[in-house]
Amino acid sequence: MTNSMFTDNLEEYDDPISYDLENNAYVGELPFLMQWASEKKGPIIDLACGTGRLTIPLASKGYEMIGVDLHTGMLKQAQRKARELDLQIEWVEQDCTQLNLDVKSPLVYMVGNSIQHFRTNESQNQLLSSIHNHLLENGVFIFGTRFPSSEELLQPNTEEYWKTYIDTNSNEEVDVSTISNYDALGQIQHYTTIRRIKNANGEVINEKRTNISLRYTYPKEMERLLAESRFDVVHVYKDWKGTPIDNESYEMIYVCRKKGNR
Numbered sequence: 157m158t159n160s161m162f163t164d165n166l167e168e169y170d171d172p173i174s175y176d177l178e179n180n181a182y183v184g185e186l187p188f189l190m191q192w193a194s195e196k197k198g199p200i201i202d203l204a205c206g207t208g209r210l211t212i213p214l215a216s217k218g219y220e221m222i223g224v225d226l227h228t229g230m231l232k233q234a235q236r237k238a239r240e241l242d243l244q245i246e247w248v249e250q251d252c253t254q255l256n257l258d259v260k261s262p263l264v265y266m267v268g269n270s271i272q273h274f275r276t277n278e279s280q281n282q283l284l285s286s287i288h289n290h291l292l293e294n295g296v297f298i299f300g301t302r303f304p305s306s307e308e309l310l311q312p313n314t315e316e317y318w319k320t321y322i323d324t325n326s327n328e329e330v331d332v333s334t335i336s337n338y339d340a341l342g343q344i345q346h347y348t349t350i351r352r353i354k355n356a357n358g359e360v361i362n363e364k365r366t367n368i369s370l371r372y373t374y375p376k377e378m379e380r381l382l383a384e385s386r387f388d389v390v391h392v393y394k395d396w397k398g399t400p401i402d403n404e405s406y407e408m409i410y411v412c413r414k415k416g417n418r
Contacts, residue, residue: 165275166227168367178321193263198220202265204224204252208237210265215245221245223248224250225248259290261295264295264298269301272370293414296414300407301378303394305405309338317332317333331351333350335347344369345370348365351365382412387412391409392410394406394408
């Protein structure tokens with residue numbers, strides 16, 4: 157299933173191999189997810205799983221995993237990695253707002269701030285409804301999203317350095333920087349990511365630019381949204397270590413429990 161609302165916002169994921177090189181080393185959410193997964197029996201659903209950054213480590217720990225994503229290339233990369241490790245994971249290409257899985261799960265999670273791809277009220281409602289429908293009674297939904305602080309939203313729309321990494325395929329250094337522009341009416345941050353590839357002499361030999369737009373949701377707004385979508389908020393944290401949220405937060409980590417049907 158596809159939806160133009162999402163397919164026009166996927167430039168950042170069109171090179172899955174480079175995406176892995178840039179992001180795959182980070183698994184900071186894993187201990188937190190394992191703590192909740194250890195209490196559950198049955199298949200765990202990783203929504204917007206990408207190349208399996210967390211699906212694969214959890215499967216390697218013996219959990220039954222289902223990875224769902226809209227992006228064909230990202231899923232193919234995930235499948236390749238799982239085959240190399242001889243892991244049995246079910247990979248499903250679907251729009252998360254229209255989930256149609258023949259299973260109900262005790263635990264669904266969405267990491268990497270992926271919930272910010274759901275930029276309209278309608279798509280947020282559809283996403284949460286789909287998740288509710290695929291959770292067992294008292295099932296848990298865990299997700300993270302960026303905290304809409306003034307520092308986060310009111311960044312200058314000039315280029316800012318982010319990080320440098322080594323492309324291990326080419327052994328080239330890559331400098332990554334971003335330009336952001338916030339649309340306050342839509343609560344949408346528009347990002348341009350610039351990657352400059354350098355040779356051994358430190359000279360820029362190539363430059364790639366990608367664009368992505370992400371929705372920011374305020375804490376009280378999220379509280380209402382989850383309640384209306386029949387979820388109880390069990391915990392809200394500022395990080396994946398379980399630190400209580402405060403005004404200095406950079407993230408909001410939600411642990412939600414499914415309410416029964418009306």
